[in-house]
Amino acid sequence: MLKFLSDVVAAASIPADWIGIRAVKDRSRTCAIRDAHPERNTQHLDHGAMVEVLAHGQFGYSATNNLTQASLAAAMETAYAQAVAASDWSVHRFTTAARPKATGQYVSPHRKGLDALPPGELNQILLQVCDQLKVSDKIAQTTASARSHDIETWFVSSNGSEIYQRDYLIETHFGTIAQDGPTTQLRTDHGYLAQSYQGGWELFPGLDLWQRVQQVGEQAVELLHADNCPDLTATLVLAPDQMMLQIHESIGHPLELDRILGDERNYAGGSFIKLEDFGSLEYGSQLMNVTFDPTVVGELGSYGFDDVGTPATREYLIREGKLERGLGGLESQQRSQVPGVANSRASSWNRPAIDRMANINLEPGDLTFEQMIANIEHGIYMETNRSWSIDDQRHKFQFGCEYGKLIENGRLTRTLKNPNYRSVTPQFWHSLSQVGNASTWDVYGTPFCGKGEPNQLIRVGHGAPVCAFETIEMFGGAV
């Protein structure tokens, strides 16, 4: 494929400054079970190519799912015409420095292939998950699903780039709704499809699957009769499966350079961060160390190169609370003159690359979970995101969780249902008072990060330890 695409580029007749083709082939399979009946068994082959052309300082693109030489040549002509027509109105005159030559390959580490678990066997495992979730007659709904993706990407360009990448992905989920009269409670395996990783079928079913299934079922029923989360302002302790969302919404998105440059203001929004803040702003407490790290084995947003060919490296975004670097690829770095990362990414062949998160992780501290809780006189511990909402500047947020525990005098005591909290991003991160050590650290992922015009959903990973925050406003639902 690399040779075919390179030949297509070499045969181009358009007077462009640069031409690139990114072809993608995504083979996926989805199996979903609800209440021990099959809900969905699908397979999907998607392929196509994004042809991108730089002319007169403007990029133009044309994407097609017809992978013949003639169709790709026509797409080059269209992309060139798009670039020329817009070049008098460019937001920035780009140069080929935004697409330097790169060669190499990346393959997701995996031990088993994606054919190692036949659809029939996968269905049987998921049926069993649904069966075992039904720990009580109060269980009103059980769901279990799994998706696999084998995504190959080939990237070539007129200045000699040749990159091949192959992602193996396994994304799994199970959960249940318990109901008693008008009261319902949701409990899931760390959030919808939060168990999303790179790898093969060695990831599922894992050794602890049945223990997790049992716990999710039992906790759903437990929540039905738990106390409602009280209204109080106290110490909030977040588990890694909620830290994932907290990092994503209040660190990842506000640091995206395209938001700060204004590209996203009509859709996802802008950011409270300004370009001049990089290198000087105290983003949060000194316990806060945040990295952009697409090199973590198995984390969902790992890769060798971004979608314009920039080699991926681990970089600190925030070190000891201080903002160092933005989430921006080469185009945003040219426009902003702010240091960025290799994060020009596209959801597939049919969307242009924009600034995205990949793996954004909060580095561990030095306290065990028990030490952290022992340090707290009064607070609430929350697990698993259930609700999320934040303003278009990534400032005022309100998040809700599935499961809470009251902390009293250094101990976890009563279970709480409907735990929610709200705050404002800078105050929140400055209130970070304890960071758990590596034993409290966990990695989760999501395939649903939405952004861009046209819209794109992309996969990201977030690793974090348990963290504690002081003086946070918390509240429950209607009793």
Place this chain on the structure above:
Amino acid sequence: MAISDELRVAEQVFAQIADAVASVLDMSAHFTLTLSGEDSQFTRFNRARVRQTGTVSDGTLTLTLMQNERTTSAAVPFVGEFETDWPLLKTALVELQTVVPQLPIDPFLVLPEGSATSRTVNRGELLAADAIAATLLPPVQGLDFTGIYAAGLIFRGYADSAGQRHWFESTSYSLDFSLFDAQNRAVKGTFAGSQWQPSRFVDKITQAKHQLTLMARPAKTIERGQYRTYLAPAAVAELLHMFSWGGVGEADLQQGNSAFGLLRQGQSLSAQFTLQENFERANMPRFNSYGEVAPLQLPVIQQGRLVNSLVSSRSAKEYKVPSNYASRGEYLRAPEIMPGSLTADQILPQLDRGLYLSNLHYLNWSDHPNGRVTGMTRYACFWVENGEVTAPIENLRFDESLYHCFGDGLVNLTNFQDTIADIDTYDRRGLGGSCVPGVLVDDFTYTL
């Protein structure tokens, strides 16, 4: 070849492929075949300049095989050439035939039946690709204009083993934009249609510029609390989206996953609130993924009472209730909230003292079983005193139950409706939209 000619070929190729599938399956097998595709132009703007511009040609065939009470499906690319598309689908079909015996029995399997056919072609006239920047940008020079122009052809096809056939195509555009001032305050404009009308564009920009001048006044900081609030149609459309996310679908109601379980248990909303599905004016196929054609109108909430959930034929089998040919996901496809009696000139006097909200942003359930929603105000939102706009507001977080907003807190609805086009472009360009009035609500709750 012109795009309209290409589409005629695509329609023929789709029919040819459906016939080919039918010819290779034996009598014990059933199938549905759907097609979704587009030829789209996307031009993205920032600061009245072009940020990104390009085209996307995409198409997907989805074949669902049903045999011996089991089912599985496969999706493959569609380019509109039988010699390219049929071999891919045929390979997928062979895989499906291998997989289907491995799967558990699906007791709620919906087999294709009936003889429905339809063909809808909505033609339009769009800006030429090389005229987009040169047409849209000169009128907004000097303004901080940002947003996206999306346009082109969208097509959908359906065929099945019972002989049902449907075709839908629509040529359309949407322009979704914001204007910002130097203090980063903004107003929103969205319009969509099938014929590009220069005067309509200029009118929209003029209206947005006027709203932006109102935003230039010093902003008022609003303390958290409850305020009488006017929600303009675009804001109401955001709340209406929640009715399709764990809302009025039968499966969600049955499985404890609905915000409207309380309605089914006898609670009601305001007698002024009526919600229906209305395909009369919707730029949207009426057929679903089973080839069934929805009724032109279906009342869902009538004078505050839940009179119909959205029931797919799959849910109908599972819960033994009649199907109303909802989509498989049982979401609203052509929702309309019926108007009230509040005239445009009475909005501010009737609001008197409170908040005028043009748009809402980033809504999510904060207490799903009780219908409570949180989200943010966005764009042109104002404080109103003595029936007059006095100041823009800083963005506020709200947290309010739909049972209050459309129930005991509902004062009135406007006597006019706006059509809010679905301009989503996740995976593919959206179709249709909602038809909604503005809503005046007492004691709407703001929390941050």
